[in-house]
Amino acid sequence: MVKYFSNKTDIRSTWDLVASAFWQRYPNPFSTHVLTEDVVYREVTADNQLFSRRLLTKTNRLPRWAERFFPSGMSRSVYIIEDSIVDPVNRNLITYTWNLNHTTIMSVEERCIFQDSAEEPATTLLKREAWISSSIFGFSRPIQEFGLARFKSNQVKAMKGLEYALSNLQGEATPWLLRDSVKDASGKAKEAAKNLASAAANPQKPQQYI
Amino acid sequence: MNSVGESCTDLKRDYDQCFNRWFAEKFLKGDRSEDPCTETFRKYQRCVQKAIKEKDIPVDGVEFMGPNKDKPES
Numbered sequence: 001m002v003k004y005f006s007n008k009t010d011i012r013s014t015w016d017l018v019a020s021a022f023w024q025r026y027p028n029p030f031s032t033h034v035l036t037e038d039v040v041y042r043e044v045t046a047d048n049q050l051f052s053r054r055l056l057t058k059t060n061r062l063p064r065w066a067e068r069f070f071p072s073g074m075s076r077s078v079y080i081i082e083d084s085i086v087d088p089v090n091r092n093l094i095t096y097t098w099n100l101n102h103t104t105i106m107s108v109e110e111r112c113i114f115q116d117s118a119e120e121p122a123t124t125l126l127k128r129e130a131w132i133s134s135s136i137f138g139f140s141r142p143i144q145e146f147g148l149a150r151f152k153s154n155q156v157k158a159m160k161g162l163e164y165a166l167s168n169l170q171g172e173a174t175p176w177l178l179r180d181s182v183k184d185a186s187g188k189a190k191e192a193a194k195n196l197a198s199a200a201a202n203p204q205k206p207q208q209y210i
Numbered sequence: 211m212n213s214v215g216e217s218c219t220d221l222k223r224d225y226d227q228c229f230n231r232w233f234a235e236k237f238l239k240g241d242r243s244e245d246p247c248t249e250t251f252r253k254y255q256r257c258v259q260k261a262i263k264e265k266d267i268p269v270d271g272v273e274f275m276g277p278n279k280d281k282p283e284s
Binding site: 016019020023024026027034035036037038039040041042044048050051053055057079081083085086088089096098100101109111113127129131 | 212
């Protein structure tokens with residue numbers, strides 16, 4: 001039983017900036033659950049596309065009712081692979097992200113396509129799709145619902161994180177590089193990012209385990 | 211941001227800085243001149259691939275964009 005989820009968002013930045021920010025969005029004030037980030041493969045193909053693989057480790061936060069059913073080994077971090085293709089000629093960035101472990105409990109796969117908006121200038125369209133499933137017999141429905149709720153909450157955080165990176169990049173003299181000092185969560189940048197992100201995302205009630 | 215290999219974080223930072231500049235100034239603009247980051251990438255990869263093996267992270271042999279194959283086009 002797989003839950004499918006999709007949405008579209010307009011990001012008020014050019015595709016070039018979004019593509020640059022994509023690589024620089026960690027750490028950000030909304031990504032405390034992301035522990036490590038590494039590029040583990042990268043290649044420029046013969047037709048000048050950039051293929052990359054990033055490995056992320058994230059905390060695995062479960063609600064108490066779910067913790068009881070999983071062996072203690074489940075407190076281990078989640079390993080996530082993010083594969084991406086940047087096509088600078090056609091100006092699209094496609095990413096595919098999925099978890100490597102804890103897949104029996106929950107498998108979350110997400111595909112994102114970033115391209116120039118056809119309607120708005122200096123705007124990037126993000127089309128997002130997710131497939132969430134769980135094979136735990138007898139618990140699959142509540143776990144899927146939890147997974148979907150957490151996924152949506154993480155999407156909001158991810159958008160805020162990307163907007164944060166974008167707002168910093170746009171303010172920089174050397175727009176290709178976020179200086180470490182700028183990455184510190186400053187009240188102003190966080191506020192700006194919040195305003196940008198809330199225009200694009202639905203407001204979410206904060207939940208303790210999500 | 212930390213690397214999964216604790217000792218690799220500095221190498222990662224060096225590489226990321228090189229990459230981010232090359233990506234925005236060269237790659238996105240269609241400049242195909244030589245990639246200035248090959249050396250820093252090599253050093254960083256040597257470190258991080260070792261850490262991945264030591265921590266038994268099952269990245270090896272995972273096909274690029276693998277699960278995307280069975281999905282309909284967007």
